[in-house]
Amino acid sequence: xxxxxxxxxxADWKKEKHAPVIHCPDAVVAGQAFEIKVNxxxxxxxxxxxxxxxxxxxxxxxxxxxxFTYQVGHFEFSGHGEAVAGPNQGPVYTEPSVxxxxxxxxxxxxxxxxxxxxxxxxxxxxxIKIAA
Amino acid sequence: xxxxxxxxxxADWKKEKHAPVIHCPDAVVAGQAFEIKVNxxxxxxxxxxxxxxxxxxxxxxxxxxxxFTYQVGHFEFSGHGEAVAGPNQGPVYTEPSVxxxxxxxxxxxxxxxxxxxxxxxxxxxxxIKIAA
Amino acid sequence: xxxxxxxxxxADWKKEKHAPVIHCPDAVVAGQAFEIKVNxxxxxxxxxxxxxxxxxxxxxxxxxxxxFTYQVGHFEFSGHGEAVAGPNQGPVYTEPSVxxxxxxxxxxxxxxxxxxxxxxxxxxxxxIKIAA
Amino acid sequence: xxxxxxxxxxADWKKEKHAPVIHCPDAVVAGQAFEIKVNxxxxxxxxxxxxxxxxxxxxxxxxxxxxFTYQVGHFEFSGHGEAVAGPNQGPVYTEPSVxxxxxxxxxxxxxxxxxxxxxxxxxxxxxIKIAA
Ligand SMILES: [Fe+3]
Ligand SMILES: [Fe+3]
Ligand SMILES: [Fe+3]
Ligand SMILES: [Fe+3]
Numbered sequence: 001x002x003x004x005x006x007x008x009x010x011a012d013w014k015k016e017k018h019a020p021v022i023h024c025p026d027a028v029v030a031g032q033a034f035e036i037k038v039n040x041x042x043x044x045x046x047x048x049x050x051x052x053x054x055x056x057x058x059x060x061x062x063x064x065x066x067x068f069t070y071q072v073g074h075f076e077f078s079g080h081g082e083a084v085a086g087p088n089q090g091p092v093y094t095e096p097s098v099x100x101x102x103x104x105x106x107x108x109x110x111x112x113x114x115x116x117x118x119x120x121x122x123x124x125x126x127x128i129k130i131a132a
Numbered sequence: 133x134x135x136x137x138x139x140x141x142x143a144d145w146k147k148e149k150h151a152p153v154i155h156c157p158d159a160v161v162a163g164q165a166f167e168i169k170v171n172x173x174x175x176x177x178x179x180x181x182x183x184x185x186x187x188x189x190x191x192x193x194x195x196x197x198x199x200f201t202y203q204v205g206h207f208e209f210s211g212h213g214e215a216v217a218g219p220n221q222g223p224v225y226t227e228p229s230v231x232x233x234x235x236x237x238x239x240x241x242x243x244x245x246x247x248x249x250x251x252x253x254x255x256x257x258x259x260i261k262i263a264a
Numbered sequence: 265x266x267x268x269x270x271x272x273x274x275a276d277w278k279k280e281k282h283a284p285v286i287h288c289p290d291a292v293v294a295g296q297a298f299e300i301k302v303n304x305x306x307x308x309x310x311x312x313x314x315x316x317x318x319x320x321x322x323x324x325x326x327x328x329x330x331x332f333t334y335q336v337g338h339f340e341f342s343g344h345g346e347a348v349a350g351p352n353q354g355p356v357y358t359e360p361s362v363x364x365x366x367x368x369x370x371x372x373x374x375x376x377x378x379x380x381x382x383x384x385x386x387x388x389x390x391x392i393k394i395a396a
Numbered sequence: 397x398x399x400x401x402x403x404x405x406x407a408d409w410k411k412e413k414h415a416p417v418i419h420c421p422d423a424v425v426a427g428q429a430f431e432i433k434v435n436x437x438x439x440x441x442x443x444x445x446x447x448x449x450x451x452x453x454x455x456x457x458x459x460x461x462x463x464f465t466y467q468v469g470h471f472e473f474s475g476h477g478e479a480v481a482g483p484n485q486g487p488v489y490t491e492p493s494v495x496x497x498x499x500x501x502x503x504x505x506x507x508x509x510x511x512x513x514x515x516x517x518x519x520x521x522x523x524i525k526i527a528a
Binding site for chain 1: 165211236240
């Protein structure tokens with residue numbers, strides 16, 4: 001079995017508009033809330049139309065040296081100009097960017113997975129340490 | 133039919149920890165991206181444990197004078213200390229707060245609905261104008 | 265505050281293609297798994313195109329005489345013919361129908377809420393008893 | 397970058413209770429609706445408690461020989477006995493099983509990914525042909 005992992009695309013976000021960018025501290029204090037921002041198209045904007053858009057970003061955390069991965073959040077961007085009058089005539093567009101707030105008690109890796117409705121799954125990751 | 137609307141609770145967020153608080157400008161420029169922050173427990177913190185937590189916030193927009201409501205986003209907070217070692221032993225907690233980015237071309241009302249896994253559905257709303 | 269409840273539309277599913285139809289037993293045995301099917305467009309089919317489709321159905325349960333409502337499930341239909349080649353050229357369509365499996369230990373009301381990306385929120389409900 | 401793919405676990409569902417089982421025809425008629433059932437714990441039941449449960453199943457489709465993957469659906473199981481009275485005292489349990497209805501116009505691979513709140517991500521896949 002090859003697995004869905006082979007279908008999750010990776011790329012340098014400075015060159016590829018689908019790659020999620022994870023913004024958070026390199027090290028955090030255990031049990032203290034911190035902000036994580038994940039966005040798509042930071043260098044090259046991704047389209048946001050009824051026919052082509054980023055549907056969601058899911059964030060996971062894998063603690064260093066452990067077996068199982070946790071989910072941090074699943075963030076859906078629902079407005080893409082849909083309307084009774086026709087595509088891209090509607091009053092609402094939601095941009096592919098989210099800021100969440102989280103706490104960690106162990107070091108590990110944050111994984112962000114995004115889904116473009118026509119260009120599929122993309123991912124990026126960032127290590128995070130626990131400050132001494 | 134009474135409807136689910138009767139089950140969506142409303143309260144003053146300064147007195148009730150479940151009521152979502154919507155932070156956004158009172159007026160925005162048509163087609164220009166702006167931030168919306170929605171959080172729970174701004175005045176009185178809500179618990180965040182494996183057994184009791186805020187599962188998600190969904191944001192809707194109803195254009196003034198129109199018939200249909202649009203969805204802006206659905207934001208799930210997935211980490212609540214779950215772990216193989218037992219409840220509240222896990223390394224990840226996601227706080228019930230989200231910042232999204234959106235564009236509007238019409239005035240209307242933003243609605244935020246949140247769900248506590250044991251205290252059910254809660255809502256709040258905020259009018260938003262289009263700046264001249 | 266008027267509330268999102270006023271924006272959740274109700275209609276007879278035999279005449280209105282958006283109204284969800286809830287199929288489940290009228291009475292179930294406490295703690296015994298049973299199937300619930302919820303679908304849209306049972307009598308009059310709803311379109312399923314890139315520009316116009318049912319995005320999801322959420323199911324809630326309110327125990328008779330209690331204060332808080334529980335969520336049973338949230339079921340998203342993601343395929344609507346989207347493709348790089350253009351709208352409605354893609355290989356996947358997901359129909360607005362779901363069968364889930366659940367257990368209850370109290371009587372109450374099942375609520376189904378569906379969202380059409382251009383015609384907004386719709387709901388229906390069905391009482392369910394616990395068999396003696 | 398190692399990628400989230402390395403964290404998505406694979407196993408024989410006859411021996412491992414987390415592995416999703418995909419039930420659908422081996423071949424379908426192009427453009428004709430068919431049922432797909434995905435469930436967890438078909439041979440060995442998975443726990444369903446407030447502290448330990450299957451949160452969701454997401455289904456993807458990758459058309460044979462193509463570059464991008466599509467999402468079919470995302471199905472969340474929300475009831476796990478949560479209650480004000482304490483964990484596992486609530487009236488609702490949602491079992492990790494879903495039946496959806498879909499159409500395909502190309503052959504390819506269906507991927508199911510499930511998430512256990514303490515044992516992480518699991519996947520399985522099934523090839524599907526277009527009947528002549
Ligand atoms: Fe794209
Ligand atoms: Fe609560
Ligand atoms: Fe519609
Ligand atoms: Fe498990």
